[in-house]
Amino acid sequence: MKPNRQWIEDWEIGENTSREVRIAEELLQVFSNFWEAQELDQKSKTTRNRYSASLHSLGGYLTEKAVYEKEDLVKSSADLLAKYVGPQEGPLICVDHEIWQNELDMVCRKLCKYLKSNC
Numbered sequence: 001m002k003p004n005r006q007w008i009e010d011w012e013i014g015e016n017t018s019r020e021v022r023i024a025e026e027l028l029q030v031f032s033n034f035w036e037a038q039e040l041d042q043k044s045k046t047t048r049n050r051y052s053a054s055l056h057s058l059g060g061y062l063t064e065k066a067v068y069e070k071e072d073l074v075k076s077s078a079d080l081l082a083k084y085v086g087p088q089e090g091p092l093i094c095v096d097h098e099i100w101q102n103e104l105d106m107v108c109r110k111l112c113k114y115l116k117s118n119c
Contacts, residue, residue, distance in 0.1 A: 001052045002041065003031040010056070011063040023066045024059065026077035031055045034114050053100075054107035056083070061093050085112050 026059035090108025
C-alpha cells in the first residue's frame with residue numbers, strides 16, 4: 001500500500017498530538033516522495049508490500065521517538081531520519097524477526113541514499 005493519510009492516524013500515540021501529527025505529516029511527505037522516486041507503483045505487489053510495511057513501521061517508530069525520547073523531543077523529522085536511518089541499516093524494530101528486520105534495513109539503506117541525494 002502506497003503511503004497515505006491513514007498512516008498518520010496509525011502512528012498517533014496520544015501523548016503530544018500536535019507534535020505527533022506534525023512529525024507524521026512530514027514523514028509521510030518524505031515517504032511519498034521516496035515512493036515516487038523509486039517508481040514503486042511499477043514494481044511487483046511483493047516489492048510494494050515490502051516497502052510499504054518497512055516505511056509504515058519506520059514512521060511509527062520515529063513518531064514514537066519524537067514524543068518519548070528526551071533527546072528527540074526537539075528534533076525535526078529530517079533530524080530523526082538522519083539519526084535513525086543510515087547507509088548500513090535502519091533502527092532495530094523487528095527484534096525477533098530477522099527477515100523483517102533485513103527488509104527494513106534494505107529499505108532504510110535506499111531511503112538514506114535517496115535522502116542524501118535529494119534533501
